[in-house]
Amino acid sequence: MAGTVSAGSDTFVRWTTGFLDAPSRAAEEFWRDVTGSGLSSRRGAGGEFATLLPAGGDAYLRVQVVGDGPARAHLDLHVERVAAQARRVVGLGAVVVHEEGGLAVLRSPAGLLFCLVSWQGEVVRPVPAAWPGGRSLVDQWCLDIPGAVFEAEADFWAAVTGWPRRPASRPEFEILVRPDGMPLRLLLQRIGGPVSGMHPDVAADDRDAEVRRHVELGAAVVRTEAAWTTLRDPAGRSYCVTDRDPVTGRLG
Structure with a gap:
């Protein structure tokens, strides 16, 4: 719903x-x-x-x-x-x-x-779209933050939004807890490089089927991790397809 x-x-x-x-x-x-x-x-x-x-x-x-x-x-x-x-x-x-x-x-x-x-x-908040391989939804915006400035930047975004910081499934990630119904969750990721950035994440019922669909539409797979796959769209932009449930937001 x-x-x-x-x-x-x-x-x-x-x-x-x-x-x-x-x-x-x-x-x-x-x-x-x-x-x-x-x-x-x-x-x-x-x-x-x-x-x-x-x-x-x-x-x-x-x-x-x-x-x-x-x-x-x-x-x-x-x-x-x-x-x-x-x-x-x-x-x-x-x-x-x-x-x-x-x-x-x-x-x-x-x-x-x-x-x-x-x-x-x-x-x-829009509902997930349904496909032959399951449902999917762009439901997360990932903020890629150099480790050297992560704590200060995470505090900044928590103060800007008023959303509290919480640990995520892996030590390099934190989330900001969004209000019910907010369309995008904010994921904070510690990165090793010096340049900050943002990218979208797509939650999917069936990650493999969703990745295949994206590739057929013109994306290219960059790498596959335990809980997500990184791709590039036709403009060269990096983004991820994740195992998070597109309805509840929980990691499957």
């Missing part, structure tokens, strides 16, 4: 949107097919923005053509008062990159780009 967001008074984020950024539209059809979504009309001065429209529930994934590469991902946090929340987030250590009405583009202390945008009343 679709969930409705329940946010307490100490939760600043009302909704989350994952953005898939690329220098061209090369992977837009891929992500539309992977998620079983429609594609909205294009927006922006150059038609650079479009929304992936789920079969049910409120939209939470968007695509954007950017002027430079490589293909990457960023996160939009939907809040009720953008300017006030931007001031709060800057006080926590973020840097403002750009501001205009209803939008603030910021960079975290570890260099992760994200946006604060005006909440438009989204509350209903």
Whole structure:
């Protein structure tokens, strides 16, 4: 069943949107097919923005053509008062990159780009899409954080969202506990390299069948781990298909 967001008074984020950024539209059809979504009309001065429209529930994934590469991902946090929340987030250590009405583009202390945008009343989390091999859903955004700055960056994101930190299934991971109905869980991953990044994760009933489906649509397998497979989409963006249940979010 679709969930409705329940946010307490100490939760600043009302909704989350994952953005898939690329220098061209090369992977837009891929992500539309992977998620079983429609594609909205294009927006922006150059038609650079479009929304992936789920079969049910409120939209939470968007695509954007950017002027430079490589293909990457960023996160939009939907809040009720953008300017006030931007001031709060800057006080926590973020840097403002750009501001205009209803939008603030910021960079975290570890260099992760994200946006604060005006909440438009989204509350209903989309349900997983059903395929011959089972169900799947983009349900997680992974923040890849260098180990040297992990603790400070994890504290930053917990303070920005108001979501508590919790240990995950492996020592290199932590999660931020999202409110019920929030479409994207945030996974914090310690990495060995010096450059921070973000990538989407797809939860699937049957990982092997889901990976085969993605490969048929144009993805390439990078490596396979015990509980997830890393792939690259047609634009070269890395992402993962995981064994997490697409309904409950629990690791199978």
